[in-house]
Amino acid sequence: MLAVVPPPVTVRVPAKVNLHLAVDDLREDGYHELVTVFQALSLTDEVTVAVTEEPGLEVYGEGEGSVPTGPENLAWRAVEALAAHVGRAEEPKVRVVLRKGIPVAGGMAGGSADAAATLVGLASLWNLEITRDELAGIAAGLGSDVPFALYGGTALGTGRGEHLVPVLSRHTFHWVLAFDSEGLSTPKVFKELDRLRAAGNPPRIGSHTPVVEALASGDPRQLALLLGNDLQAAAVSLRPELRRTLRAGVNAGALAGTVSGSGPTCAFLCEDAQSAVEVAAELSGAGVCRTVRVAHGPVPGARVVGGDDAPRPAPPRVHA
Ligand SMILES: C[C@@](CO)(OP(=O)(O)O)[C@H](O)COP(=O)(O)OP(=O)(O)OC[C@H]1O[C@@H](n2ccc(N)nc2=O)[C@H](O)[C@@H]1O
Numbered sequence: 001m002l003a004v005v006p007p008p009v010t011v012r013v014p015a016k017v018n019l020h021l022a023v024d025d026l027r028e029d030g031y032h033e034l035v036t037v038f039q040a041l042s043l044t045d046e047v048t049v050a051v052t053e054e055p056g057l058e059v060y061g062e063g064e065g066s067v068p069t070g071p072e073n074l075a076w077r078a079v080e081a082l083a084a085h086v087g088r089a090e091e092p093k094v095r096v097v098l099r100k101g102i103p104v105a106g107g108m109a110g111g112s113a114d115a116a117a118t119l120v121g122l123a124s125l126w127n128l129e130i131t132r133d134e135l136a137g138i139a140a141g142l143g144s145d146v147p148f149a150l151y152g153g154t155a156l157g158t159g160r161g162e163h164l165v166p167v168l169s170r171h172t173f174h175w176v177l178a179f180d181s182e183g184l185s186t187p188k189v190f191k192e193l194d195r196l197r198a199a200g201n202p203p204r205i206g207s208h209t210p211v212v213e214a215l216a217s218g219d220p221r222q223l224a225l226l227l228g229n230d231l232q233a234a235a236v237s238l239r240p241e242l243r244r245t246l247r248a249g250v251n252a253g254a255l256a257g258t259v260s261g262s263g264p265t266c267a268f269l270c271e272d273a274q275s276a277v278e279v280a281a282e283l284s285g286a287g288v289c290r291t292v293r294v295a296h297g298p299v300p301g302a303r304v305v306g307g308d309d310a311p312r313p314a315p316p317r318v319h320a
């Protein structure tokens with residue numbers, strides 16, 4: 001009898017920006033305790049999972065040449081983790097296709113997003129009865145930012161960032177994102193912060209409460225005054241050109257700019273959608289970054305797309 005092969009499943013998953021990222025001291029397990037307010041943005045990756053006789057992973061789009069396609073890819077680690085969790089530990093007969101829009105090593109949690117999307121896609125492909133909270137447990141084992149990509153929205157993250165509580169956000173906020181030509185390594189940025197702190201610098205950002213209040217008020221001007229990131233000084237120390245990028249965004253009319261997470265992507269909060277388009281146009285002409293994108297948030301976390309949302313076919317690879 002012929003086995004019925006389920007159709008491929010595609011999941012869209014958002015990037016994140018940290019509106020507030022307070023980093024505490026290094027813990028014994030090599031991680032830093034942190035308090036962060038995440039917001040999920042309309043800048044997305046799409047992940048398709050399919051049953052196959054040729055297991056593996058393909059990557060297209062943003063940064064495709066610098067994303068590993070072997071077992072170290074976070075999306076493939078998600079395949080293995082979910083397979084082990086549900087007792088399919090033999091090599092999973094799965095093909096994963098990543099269509100990336102999120103910059104690689106950009107401080108916007110692209111790899112984490114792909115892992116979260118893979119968990120959601122496989123749960124559907126394998127018809128698993130598994131809750132999002134159970135998936136979040138597996139997600140936390142894959143990386144600090146993976147659980148947030150499952151839920152999306154706006155959330156307060158504590159611990160390594162994996163303990164999440166939703167935060168009320170009344171408004172759609174409009175952002176301009178400046179991608180750099182090269183990524184920054186997250187562990188190196190945390191190490192640089194430890195080094196700067198050992199030398200007596202820089203001051204730590206305060207409590208997250210005012211940011212949560214500004215989100216509830218929905219006023220982008222109020223939120224703009226409160227954006228803060230303890231990793232920014234470390235990212236700027238490793239990549240001094242970011243100072244110029246941050247200045248250029250504000251000169252172009254943004255309300256405020258911040259380094260996203262460990263960087264080097266800079267995120268600029270704008271007054272409204274129209275202002276974001278104008279800031280993006282001016283910033284692209286300023287010659288301070290590789291690419292500029294407009295995005296809004298909050299948006300939902302990883303979710304299966306279908307119908308008119310169905311994926312475009314993978315772009316053809318050009319061989320020289
Ligand atoms: C800084 C943040 C802010 O949201 O995001 P990114 O800028 O990477 O997107 C996160 O904390 C990154 O989360 P994620 O990228 O999932 O990091 P993980 O894989 O868990 O950890 C990578 C490495 O970063 C360091 N790390 C990460 C998280 C944390 N709370 N303390 C740390 O010191 C550790 O050296 C760890 O080995």
Ligand SMILES: Nc1ncnc2c1ncn2[C@@H]1O[C@H](COP(=O)(O)OP(=O)(O)O)[C@@H](O)[C@H]1O
Binds near residue numbers: 111
């Ligand atoms: N699916 C993936 N997408 C992007 N990068 C990945 C992925 N899997 C593993 N990586 C590795 O993880 C590193 C961090 O990538 P990414 O998650 O995009 O950045 P960040 O941690 O700054 O948010 C990359 O340099 C890459 O080598």
